Amino acid sequence: MEFCDDCGSMMKADDGIWECGNCGFTKPKGDASEYTVTDDQEVSEVIESSGETSLPETNALCPECGNDRALWYMQQIRSADESETRFFICTECEHKWREDDN
Template sequence: MEFCDECGSMMKTNDEGMWVCASCGYEKPRDSANEAQMTTTQGQEHSEVIDVSDAEDKGLPTTTVHCPECGNDRAYWYMQQIRSADESETRFFVCTECEHKWREDDH
């Protein structure tokens, strides 16, 4: 993502290889070396997957929470950023008994 040097708005690319500000029209050339370091939304889709089958061995913390699958009252939990960076993280739970996995989102 690139931001405008003039007004700070988010810029978009055009077919001529330029960054263009939709708000003020400022243009600047694209920098392929700088863009290679950017994280794209496609790159976020392939984020690290945590194997929770051996959660206790990985030292994940536990908490008191009701498992919707088996009714157990303990679960391992971890936080993961699955949406854009300006959104809050999502907390995932894994039941200590049946290993059912569910998540808690902010509402």
């Protein structure tokens, strides 16, 4: 996919050239190899994870093990006019539960 240098619209491929349907700007199609990801490039893009989480921690009683610390996050799972749902993950047993606003 290519975008027009002049107006930013999406361009169409036509007989070896890119042509903008909005403003008529054209440019030659490049070699397909310039868009190909090599094995070396793909390997260099892998990001190693330390396994640590960046979720905040709070006081919350786990219903499974009784631990009083949990990681938490909020997520919109209902319609946009409803409040977000809070999810908790126990720091001890990793039990996950949710809390809705009533």
